[in-house]
Amino acid sequence: MTTMNKSLIHLLLVCCGTGCVANGAREVYQALKDNLTSDDKAVLAATTSARATGCHGLCAQGPFVRILPEDITYCRVKAADIPEIVEKTLKQGEVVKRLLFRDRQKKALVQGQNDIPFYRRQTRVALRNVGLIDPSSLQDYLERGGYRALEKSLLDMRPEQVIEEIIKSGLRGRGGGGFPAGLKWKACAATPAQPRYIICNGDEGDPGAFMDESIMEGDPHSVLEGMIIAAYAVGASTGFIYVRDEYAQSVASLQKAIEEAENHGFLGENILGSGLDFDIEIVRGGGAFVCGEETALIASIEGHVGEPWDKYVFPSEKGLWGQPTIINNVETWANIPVIMERGASWFTSLGTEGSKGTKVFSLVGKVANTGLVEVPMGTTLREIIFDIGGGVPQGRKFKAVQTGGPSGGCIPAELLDLKLDFDSLSQAGSMMGSGGLIVMDDRTCMVEVARYYLSFLAGESCGKCVPCREGIKCLLEILTRICHGQGEIEDLELMEDIAETMQQASLCALGRTASNPVLSTLRYFREEYLEHIEGQRCPAGICRELSEFWIDPAICTGCGLCLPRCPVEGIKGEKKQAHRIESDKCICCGECIDSCSFQAIKVK
């Protein structure tokens, strides 16, 4: 729980993460400010504080207003709800029931955030402050114990002790590769050249992942603190944070944090009197997926196109401008201060044998509670998707979950009890990546998903090496043919051949893993490929040439909900009588299927 100033009676936390802002959170916050400062409530203004915080996590139910110390969490709040919240809750101590979270399984209203099933099972380490503090306030961060780890590291420990602690913690990079962070630091410190650089990789490129965005926006100082500790450990003087072009709010939040940290002596010359000089600069990316790869990112900072180089020598020895460089991703940096403060042995008490600590996952797609989830490594997919995520909505059937972004793979229902960590995911033919979990139901076509990823990668391959550039193109052509009903049975073997070459001969991780979406779907959903090729049918009803829809008259209630949704007026039927689809008009867009509450519309 966050701390409160003594004269305060209420602290209101308004979620201003990207999702909530899109749903009107800024207007909610403004309405709250206006209501508190209007004249007749002067008493209220003096005893109530409102904070615009980072992402609260359960984006599906936002915007949130959380009231402390009572811990009342209001969901889906609109600016128009504010007068009632002020009048009833703040002045009279009553709860506005209609704004509470509704637990559908227990059919009950839930008042406190920690009583919502989505939150109850989480362990928030990297996200410890996100949603509790105002990211623009250094004071808020300090009250939550911020920069204590920096003080401890700089004043009580020698640099090699800091590195030793990070190695002991077993912390592995959260950006995808899972390389032990401490070993990178050690290698960097052992290379004699000066100057040395620290880089934060904030180029969160995996579509479907937004945990780094949420940390940069909601708790920027935790990233800075981690980087400063590393600068001390390896003797670096300059740091760079490379932020994805699409994340304007992250840039603003980090910029403000850097200024504040400079003003208070956490950045700049002779930090905390320790003799360490360190500055941090923000670099905005240009929108290229490959720049998430560390050598491509370094090339981009230097002012080149983002082409990777072969890592005969690691960046920890020869990185930015040929100098020793540590590069870790946002979530990794946010873990550093907690490890230094609470100790490596505390950190290793969380997680599995080979993967210590927690991991933030973005749980999205066809799942009821979409949002950010942080759980100990080793939590099963079933717990995350069903217990925390509330399962697949609209009574549809779970089919697969995609992990690891375009370099990852699709994991089928049979593997729902898989314990999530770096190693188990690799064994299942996927990877951790940055932690995107995209849930797919029976309305998702696995062949089309593979085609989607390859078309994504075709646009993002930098084109430097042949296996990646040409391999992706060939795979995409074949997959597109299959989706259009022109696939041949030999195609499956051919794709496996191409994939193997790409895995072995590509220059960087993008090319080496680019075939994973194809290989993992071939491994677990081969039937669906065969259905497309031999059966000339797309069971999910997504590939238009291979789909035909019909309405089951035994199920259709004639409610008429689908009629206006059909863009070609291809559904006919009287009210309260079974409808039918005129197949010569139908363009198989699927709007009707997704609007039907009774699942009466079927794929032939």
Next chain:
Amino acid sequence: MSEQECEENIEGFRRIIYGFPGEKRYIIAIMHELSRCYRYLPRAALELTAEYVGVPFSQVYSMATFYRAFSLQPRGRVNFKVCDGTTCHIKGSNILLDEIYKNLGIGPGETTADREFSLETVNCIGACAIAPALLVNERVYPRVNAAALKEIIKEYRGGGDNDHHE
């Protein structure tokens, strides 16, 4: 900076470019600033950038075409970015693209003849929990469907008419 301050001539380019240190590593930052002002990268501005930071024009040109954030064609006053990240894709971003084509006659990478509207797809804007998402200039619209999109287009068309009175 208001649009009037961004004169599309050599003085305007100088004002922007000379605001950065003349080093290679600021090329992307310069191009971001040029894009913000002109909604695309004018060739003359890129030539000046190359000269200023001391690299061949081909290098600046290769960067301008490599990174998705930049365009060599002018974008519309209203720039639609349909998110085609994985989540938005499986939740129907293609329906949004179809709908925009039906209403405005433009596909990804295209601008209407009157330079009012342009359309792009982006890989992921990190709004996966409220998919499918649409970015119009800087504003994010959550859970957009065909009907909502029609309303959004109407809203910005209205803005187009108001422009004449400014």
